[in-house]
Amino acid sequence: MTVKTALRKKASNPNSFRTATWEDKLLDIIIWILVLFAVVVTLYPFLYVVSVSISEGSAVAKGSVVLFPKGFSLDAFRMVTGNKQLWISYGNTFFYTIMGTLFNVTVTCMGAYPLSRSHFFLRKPLNFFVAFTMYFSGGLIPTYIVVTGVGLYNSRLAMILPVLVSAYNLMICRSAMSSVPLDLFENASLEGAGEFYMMLHIAIPLIKPTLAVLTLYYAVARYNDFFNAMLYLGDSNLQPLQIFLRRVLLQASNEVLQSAGGQAAAAAAENTLKIRYVCIVLAAVPIFVITPFVQKYLVAGTMLGAVKG
C-alpha cells in the first residue's frame, strides 16, 4: 500500500478525533458548538410555538411555558379548526398552489423549450425579451392598473396569471434543456417527429430532476403568496391562508374567538396567544412535512441557479 492511499484512508475517516492534535480538537469543538447553536436557534421558535399551542391556557397566560408544554389542552385547536374562514382559506390556498404550480411548470417548459433550440431564428431576441424583465419592471402601480384593467380583480385567476412564469426559473429550465444531447432531437426529427412531440417526449422527460426543483420552488411561492392576494382579492371567500394568517397573527384574533362562541372574555384573552400559535402550526405543517423529502432536489436546485444563464 502506498503512503497516499494510507493517507486517504486516514483523511476520510471521520472518527479520527482521538488522534487529533489539541489544536484540531479545539477547532472541532468550536465547530460543533457553532452548528449546534445554529440548529437550536432555528428550531427553538418552532418548538416554542408548538408547546404553547398545546399547553393549558393558564400556564401560557402566566408565561411559564418556555420550551416544553405545560399541561395539555387542545382548546385552541378546537376553536381554530371550528372556524369556517380557516377552512375556506385553506381550501383556496390548496387550489392556488396546485393549479398555479401546474400552470407555472407547464408554461415554463413551453417558454424554455423554444429558447433551448439552437437553430430557432428568434432565439436571441426572445431570450432578451424574457431576460430583460428580470432587470426592469414597470413597477407596482402600472402593474396594478394592468391586472385590474384586464378584469382580474376578485378573480381566482389573479393568483395564477400575473405570476404565470418566473423568468429566472425559465432560464434554469432552458439551460437544462440545452444540455440534452442534440442527436436525440436529430434522430427523432429524421423519423418525422415535430417540435411538440420532441418537447413532450425528449426534452421534458430528460430534465425531470430540474423540473422537480422548479415544481418545488413554484409550489412554495404559490403556497406563500400573500402580496397578490392582498392587492387583488377583496372577497374573503377567495382569500388564501396567508391573508387569514395575517389577520389572526398581526391584527386581531377576535374573529376566531367570536366564532368560537360563548367564551368568557377572560378565557378569550387568555387564548389569544394560543390561537395565534395554533394558526402558525397549521400553516407550517405542510411545509415541514414536505421539505425534508425534497431536500436532495434542493441542493441540485441551488446549483442550477449557479449555472450561467
Add this chain to the structure above:
Amino acid sequence: MRKDKLVGPKAPRRSLGQLVSRDWQLMLIFLPVFLYYIVFSYLPMVGILMAFEDFKMGSGFAGLFTSKWVGLKWFNQFFSSVFAWRLIRNTFLLSFFSLLFGFPIPIIFAIAITQLRSQKFAKVAQVITYLPYFISTVVVVGMMTNFLSPSNGIINQMIVKLGGKPINFMSDPSWFRKLYVISGSWQSFGFNSIIFVAAIMGIDPSLYEAMEVDGASRWHRIVHLILPSISETIILLLIMTLGNLLNVGFEKVYLMYSPAVYETGDVIATYVYRQGIENHKYGYASAVGLFYSAVGFAFVISSNRLARKVTGSSLW
C-alpha cells in the same frame, strides 16, 4: 431531419418566410409565454407613462393616452418632499445591513458544517436549517411580532423576569432595522449556505491530502485551502447580491412596519404602495416607482459588468 439544421452559421441566408415556415411550431409553443410577458411585464412598462401624467383611474388603462401630460411634476414633488431622503436612506440602509450581516453567516455555517466529523449530524443540521426559508413572510413576521409583544411575548416575559422593563420592540424605530436583518438572516442562512457547501464539497480531495502530508492543522486547511477555493463563488454571489441591493422585501417591511416606525422602516416600495394603492395618487406613485426601478436597473447592470470583469463570463 433536414440537413440545414446541422450546418449552423454557414447556412445560406433565408428569407423570413422560410424561417417562419421552418420554425412555426417553436413560435406557437412560445406564444403563451410571449403573451404573458407582453401583458404582465411590457404593458406595465408602457404604463410608466403615467409617471408623467395626471392619471385618473376611472378611465382604466386607456386613460394613459388621454390623461393630461404634466412632465416632471411628480418627480419634482417627490425630490423636494421631506420623504425623499428618508426613503432612499431607509431603503439603502436596510439592504446594506442585510448584506453586511446576512452575507458572511452562510459562508461560516457552510464551512462549519463541512468540517463536522459526524456526517449524520451535518445532514440533520442542514435539513433543519433549510426549513425557515420555506416559511411564509406572514408567519415569520407573525412569530416575531408575537414573541416580542410587550404584554405576552416570551422575550419581554424574560426581560421582566430578569428585572428589566418590557420593550415595545415593534413600535420602536431604533429596533426596526435590527429586527428586519436578524429575522432575515435567521430565515435564509441555512438555505444560502447550500451553494457554499456544494463549492466546498467540490474541492479536489488530493489537495486535502497534500495539506495533510505537510502536517497542516484543520484551521490551516480552512484558511489556506477552503477559503481560497470558494473565493470565486463568494465574489460572484457578492456581486449578484449587490446587484439586487435595493430590492428590499416589500412584503416583509409592509407586514412589520407601522406609522410609529416610519422613521427607519418606511422604504421606497412601501411608500409607493401607500401613495398609489391606498391614496390613489397613481401618477405620483408611479413616478417614485420609476425612480426606484431605474436605480435598481443601474445597480444590476453595473453588477453584471463587474461580474463579467471578475470571472470573464456574463451572468446573462
